[in-house]
Amino acid sequence: MIKSRAAVAWGAGQPLTIEEVSVQPPKAGEVLVRIVASGVCHTDAFTLSGDDPEGIFPSILGHEGGGVVEEIGEGVTSVAVGDHVIPLYTPECGQCKFCLSGKTNLCQKIRTTQGQGLMPDGTTRFSLHGNEIFHYMGTSTFSEYTVLPEIALAKINKQAPLKEVCLLGCGVTTGMGAVVNAANVKPGDTVAIFGLGGIGLSVVIGAVMAGAQRIIAVDINADKFELATKLGATDCINPQEYGDPIQDVIVDLTDGGVDYSFECIGNVHTMRSALECCHKGWGESVIIGVAGAGQEISTRPFQLVTGRVWRGTAFGGVKGRSQLPGYVEDYLAGKFRLDDFITHTMGLKDINHAFELMHEGKSIRSVIHF
Ligand code: NAD
Ligand code: AHE
Ligand code: ZN
Ligand code: ZN
Numbered sequence: 001m002i003k004s005r006a007a008v009a010w011g012a013g014q015p016l017t018i019e020e021v022s023v024q025p026p027k028a029g030e031v032l033v034r035i036v037a038s039g040v041c042h043t044d045a046f047t048l049s050g051d052d053p054e055g056i057f058p059s060i061l062g063h064e065g066g067g068v069v070e071e072i073g074e075g076v077t078s079v080a081v082g083d084h085v086i087p088l089y090t091p092e093c094g095q096c097k098f099c100l101s102g103k104t105n106l107c108q109k110i111r112t113t114q115g116q117g118l119m120p121d122g123t124t125r126f127s128l129h130g131n132e133i134f135h136y137m138g139t140s141t142f143s144e145y146t147v148l149p150e151i152a153l154a155k156i157n158k159q160a161p162l163k164e165v166c167l168l169g170c171g172v173t174t175g176m177g178a179v180v181n182a183a184n185v186k187p188g189d190t191v192a193i194f195g196l197g198g199i200g201l202s203v204v205i206g207a208v209m210a211g212a213q214r215i216i217a218v219d220i221n222a223d224k225f226e227l228a229t230k231l232g233a234t235d236c237i238n239p240q241e242y243g244d245p246i247q248d249v250i251v252d253l254t255d256g257g258v259d260y261s262f263e264c265i266g267n268v269h270t271m272r273s274a275l276e277c278c279h280k281g282w283g284e285s286v287i288i289g290v291a292g293a294g295q296e297i298s299t300r301p302f303q304l305v306t307g308r309v310w311r312g313t314a315f316g317g318v319k320g321r322s323q324l325p326g327y328v329e330d331y332l333a334g335k336f337r338l339d340d341f342i343t344h345t346m347g348l349k350d351i352n353h354a355f356e357l358m359h360e361g362k363s364i365r366s367v368i369h370f
């Protein structure tokens with residue numbers, strides 16, 4: 001048993017508190033990881049808000065981390081002590097029906113226990129004063145030490161700075177991956193991106209890399225437009241400045257609608273706008289944003305009858321163990337930058353401030369340094 005500084009979420013809407021939790025050693029097939037850095041994603045805030053049907057408390061949130069293997073459990077062969085790794089909330093067992101399908105990255109090998117805040121054997125490795133603390137998304141990166149199944153670790157190049165590539169543990173991979181895996185943006189295409197946080201801006205860089213000709217960035221916070229433009233957005237639109245529904249504005253701007261749209265907010269109304277701004281006959285809209293319990297999407301079925309497609313994606317459709325190391329190599333090769341996304345860094349003790357900055361619209365990504 002080791003001690004670890006961790007930010008514990010006690011209940012919906014409550015601030016995290018920094019505790020010295022106990023972490024049990026890794027069991028068979030598990031790995032103890034020392035987290036070096038973790039980004040704070042909107043999904044952490046979503047779960048902390050109480051809107052997540054799978055939210056469990058007390059738990060240790062965090063799912064956008066980078067770290068170093070500290071200890072391996074019995075039978076672990078694919079990572080060794082000292083390896084640099086990115087925790088995967090979408091693991092890759094390589095053996096389940098989903099992994100073998102060639103159609104999805106949604107490995108289901110441990111999904112049930114993961115959603116219950118537990119390791120695959122149905123127990124937790126975290127406790128405080130003898131009381132159990134639950135895992136979150138199978139990753140719990142807001143802890144100095146965390147335990148993960150071997151299948152939930154991507155081994156990456158040690159040259160990569162963990163304080164930056166931790167963002168590939170969720171946000172940047174999700175956005176970039178969605179462009180090529182969920183959509184299939186081609187040179188010359190027109191895209192619209194709703195929400196310019198870490199996810200939406202990653203869609204922007206993915207769209208630029210794919211050769212999109214027109215990239216329409218939509219947000220109600222105009223402060224996001226400067227970075228969106230720097231990254232390659234060609235048009236920035238604030239829906240609050242228009243009298244007409246934003247989908248109508250975009251359809252007018254684009255001679256009938258965009259080829260692809262991406263919803264990166266988690267709002268069912270903007271999901272509808274994102275679908276309806278797509279071009280008749282072929283436009284496709286990708287839902288990335290996560291909406292709260294009880295929320296449902298709607299549109300006139302005629303929107304689909306007339307050729308628009310509605311789809312969604314988790315972790316950008318990227319298979320973590322086989323494909324994420326390649327994203328790290330692309331980053332090291334200078335194919336995209338991560339520093340633009342890191343607007344704030346702070347120690348674990350200031351983690352509640354990271355949530356405040358997000359809610360105030362002042363950050364893209366805060367990265368916690370352990
Ligand atoms: P964020 O808070 O950093 O950014 C959200 C952006 O949306 C902000 O810029 C905000 O101003 C903007 N926004 C809010 N309401 C709006 C509105 N009505 N119209 C236009 N813009 C609006 O969040 P993020 O970390 O970028 O995450 C975005 C969403 O993606 C969240 O729902 C998150 O849970 C989800 N997410 C999903 C996946 C996945 O795998 N599907 C992965 C990561 C994050
Ligand atoms: N638990 C929520 C859903 C949350 C959700 O959709 N999570 C995404 C990743 S968001 C990362 O920032 C995801 O991976 N979804 C696929 C999965 O299997 O969870 C709920 O509504 O129950
Ligand atoms: Zn995330
Ligand atoms: Zn699998």
